[in-house]
Amino acid sequence: MANMVMTCGGNVRAYDLAFLKRFSMVIAFLVLVALVLALFAHHLNSKVQYPADPVAKQKTLERIAPVGAVYAGATGAAEQAAAAAAAVAAAAANVPFGGRTDGAEIFNNGPCTGCHTNGVGGAPKLDAAGIGARVAQQGIDELVKKAISGFTGTAGVMPPKGGNPALTDEQIRAAVEYMVAQSKK
Known part of the structure; x- marks a missing residue:
């Protein structure tokens, strides 16, 4: 076994x-x-050869683009003036309403009318009790300052420039002046 x-x-x-x-x-x-x-x-x-991704190529070019430029001599002064003019033109192209300062146009087509027409979020309406009372208490310059920088009140919040930061200070002033004029009608 x-x-x-x-x-x-x-x-x-x-x-x-x-x-x-x-x-x-x-x-x-x-x-x-x-x-x-x-x-x-x-x-x-x-x-295999892969085609270059145009989005990635553009991002790379933006990442490695020079931050500034050096201008020297007479040709440098001309280039500097051309660059400044191009920068002003680019900034003007991004301003709403083509840079116009028509208060009625800005109020009716911009962010203002959404709140101030019906008093949404405690926004003063375009009447003597609303904007009219505010301008009597604070003055138009203070209202413009609050419209530009934003305001937090007891009933709500108004974002800077009514929520459209592309508006210029002059456009905000024109819209506030239009609102004040409407409150006196």
């Missing part, structure tokens, strides 16, 4: 060794196939 166990154990050991040898060869083969596939994929990827 002892012989039988030993013989049986010896066969199991030989069987395990044969299995491990074959399993190791299969694993080595699979690793080799994976390595060959990875190298082939790398080779194919290096052959």
